[in-house]
Amino acid sequence: xxxxxxxxxxxxxxxxxxxxxxxxxxxxxxxxxxxxxxxxxxxxxxxxxxxxxxxxxxxxxxxxxxxxxxxxxxxxxxxxxxxxxxxxxxxxxxxxxxxxxxxxxxxxxxxxxxxxxxxxxxxxxxxxxxxxxxxxxxxxxxxxxxxxxxxxxxxxxxxxxxxxxxxxxxxxxxxxxxxxxxxxxxxxxxxxxxxxxxxxxxxxxxxxxxxxxxxxxxxxxxxxxxxxxxxxxxxxxxxxxxxxxxxxxxxxxxxxxxxxxxxxxxxxxxxxxxxxxxxxxxxxxxxxxxxxxxxxxxxxxxxxxxxxxxxxxxxxxxxxxxxxxxxxxxxxxxxxxxxxxxxxxxxxxxxxxxxxxxxxxxxxxxxxxxxxxxxxxxxxxxxxxxxxxxxxxxxxxxxxxxxxxxxxxxxxxxxxxxxxxxxxxxxxxxxxxxxxxxxxxxxxxxxxxxxxxxx
Numbered sequence: 001x002x003x004x005x006x007x008x009x010x011x012x013x014x015x016x017x018x019x020x021x022x023x024x025x026x027x028x029x030x031x032x033x034x035x036x037x038x039x040x041x042x043x044x045x046x047x048x049x050x051x052x053x054x055x056x057x058x059x060x061x062x063x064x065x066x067x068x069x070x071x072x073x074x075x076x077x078x079x080x081x082x083x084x085x086x087x088x089x090x091x092x093x094x095x096x097x098x099x100x101x102x103x104x105x106x107x108x109x110x111x112x113x114x115x116x117x118x119x120x121x122x123x124x125x126x127x128x129x130x131x132x133x134x135x136x137x138x139x140x141x142x143x144x145x146x147x148x149x150x151x152x153x154x155x156x157x158x159x160x161x162x163x164x165x166x167x168x169x170x171x172x173x174x175x176x177x178x179x180x181x182x183x184x185x186x187x188x189x190x191x192x193x194x195x196x197x198x199x200x201x202x203x204x205x206x207x208x209x210x211x212x213x214x215x216x217x218x219x220x221x222x223x224x225x226x227x228x229x230x231x232x233x234x235x236x237x238x239x240x241x242x243x244x245x246x247x248x249x250x251x252x253x254x255x256x257x258x259x260x261x262x263x264x265x266x267x268x269x270x271x272x273x274x275x276x277x278x279x280x281x282x283x284x285x286x287x288x289x290x291x292x293x294x295x296x297x298x299x300x301x302x303x304x305x306x307x308x309x310x311x312x313x314x315x316x317x318x319x320x321x322x323x324x325x326x327x328x329x330x331x332x333x334x335x336x337x338x339x340x341x342x343x344x345x346x347x348x349x350x351x352x353x354x355x356x357x358x359x360x361x362x363x364x365x366x367x368x369x370x371x372x373x374x375x376x377x378x379x380x381x382x383x384x385x386x387x388x389x390x391x392x393x394x395x396x397x398x399x400x401x402x403x404x405x406x407x408x409x410x411x412x413x414x415x416x417x418x419x420x421x422x423x424x425x426x427x428x429x430x431x432x433x434x435x436x437x438x439x440x441x442x443x444x445x446x447x448x449x450x451x452x453x454x455x
Contacts, residue, residue: 016042018084018172019224019252025072025083032068032083036061036127039085042170043130049151050168051144052161053130054090055097061085064127071125080228080251082125087132087174089162092216093206094118094128101208102134102143102158104340105332115206117175117216120236121229132161132174135400138182138209139325141342142400147189149427153393156186157400162219167192167420167428172221173229177207179214180317181406186219187418188388188430189401193220195230198437199413200243202233211324213317213410223417223451224252227444248441255448258382261287262303263296264434266386267311268404273391276429279422280387283431283454290453295381302376306384309373310408316363316370317411319351323360326352367411371437374412378436383446388418388430405432415440417447421454 016039024030040058047053068083077083093099093115100106118128133145135158145160147153148168155164159176163183166174167190176183178196187194195218202216209216220226231250239245263284269277284294297304329349332341377384387405394401409416414437418430433450435443 016166016169016172017222017225018081019222019228022080022083025077026075028073032072032127033062033065035083036065036085036129039129039171043165046148046168046170050146050148050164050170052132052165052170053087054100054133054161056130057096057128060096061127061129068125068127078123078125079232081121081232083127084173084225084229085127085129085171086121086229087130087162087165087171088118088128089138089159089174089176090131090134091138091177091208092118092175094131096128097131099131099208102136102138102141105336111206113206116203116237117207117233120203120233123236124232126232129171130165132159132165134158135160136342136345138177138179139348140344140400142397146397147393149191150393153395153427154189154397154400156189156389156393158182159186159219160400163187163190163192163194166190166219166221169221172225174219176217176219177209177214178217178406178410179209179211179321180410181403183217183219184388184406184409184416184418184430184432185401185403187420188428188432189393191420191428193223193226193420194388194418194430195220195226196409196416197230197246197440198415200240201246201415201440202230202239203237203245204240205237211321213320213413223444223448227252230440246440248444252448253441253445255452256445257290257449257453258292258446260293260295260381262300262306262377262381262384263294264303264310264384264386264408265297265307266405266408267314268387268390268402271390271402271404272387273424275424276387276389276391279424279429280431283422284385286454287450300380302380306374306377309370310411312366313370313407313411314404316366317407319355319363320360320367322348322351323355325349371412374414375436383443384434386432386434388432392425392427392429409434413437415443417443419447419451419454421451
């Protein structure tokens with residue numbers, strides 16, 4: 001069992017920041033190729049234990065990095081992330097590697113094309129290194145990835161490989177997806193920055209995650225790496241159809257300390273460990289000592305209304321996902337080898353078959369009402385905060401952990417970031433900062449200032 005000391009080594013991901021390294025590319029003291037080789041060496045030394053990747057493509061990565069070397073030397077990089085090594089969650093199509101969706105049904109399957117986000121990354125000069133492990137169909141059934149800080153623990157999911165590889169410093173960034181808690185929770189467990197954008201914020205064309213709450217997002221070694229990646233994508237392909245996508249400067253927005261914060265307990269507070277609660281409360285005290293006003297359901301009416309509105313986030317989201325996941329699960333069960341579907345997938349299909357269209361309409365209405373209630377907070381608060389998970393990553397690999405703290409932001413469609421600034425039981429724990437729809441750049445500004453105060 002590989003066990004690292006998170007307290008000593010937690011800057012591992014930060015040392016892999018591409019934004020920091022690229023400052024030395026123009027004068028030739030470093031290069032994309034050298035950076036890539038450092039990543040490959042790290043992958044080779046840890047991958048047998050962590051098992052973050054389904055496929056790797058080092059040969060083509062090295063070719064792409066050499067081309068990036070030339071552009072930086074000539075002063076003509078295609079973007080800030082030109083040459084950045086990136087992994088792609090294995091529910092997103094890549095022309096250079098199969099897309100298996102974490103399922104035996106799609107072993108070695110390839111559509112022969114890049115999804116919109118990957119096409120944008122290549123256009124920006126990024127280097128597509130690997131496909132990262134996902135749970136089956138980005139849902140609940142775990143695959144092979146281990147937590148990089150303690151391989152007897154879960155890395156979380158469904159963006160398991162993306163979070164594990166970035167959290168331990170194999171790569172500076174990876175793409176993930178979230179419909180329940182699939183970016184924020186694994187980022188918390190593995191010590192990475194996890195960013196879920198506003199609903200529709202990143203174009204999902206060619207990605208097998210069609211749920212109405214689902215978002216493509218970023219697992220990053222730093223806030224700046226995460227922001228640079230998202231803007232490199234959205235400046236080229238925008239958001240989902242009908243959505244403009246994440247806007248803002250191409251480089252990381254400057255830090256701005258929030259004046260007022262709403263602390264959301266969510267239904268997860270009763271399930272959180274004592275140490276996790278203490279870690280969060282200590283962080284809030286530090287922010288208050290810096291002049292930030294913090295309000296909770298116990299002293300603010302709007303926060304209390306929001307808490308009531310999100311109390312059933314888990315059941316609402318699971319019902320919505322059940323109905324929306326009926327296809328393609330029904331065709332997998334009828335037209336393909338049903339024995340290769342996991343029991344959780346079969347149970348989700350059964351739940352969908354037992355739902356009516358009117359029941360689906362009812363839960364959509366409840367979600368809409370919750371979003372309307374949450375929007376009231378914009379008048380009083382700069383952002384909201386809560387935990388990213390109930391505590392340290394649980395022992396065992398049979399589940400990906402409880403998503404109770406992450407479901408509200410998925411249901412609300414708001415941007416959220418897990419900041420790796422807390423610890424619990426010697427393991428990473430994220431502070432979740434939550435913004436308002438289509439105000440992603442503002443959230444990054446606040447998150448950057450909060451990170452500086454807490455570190």
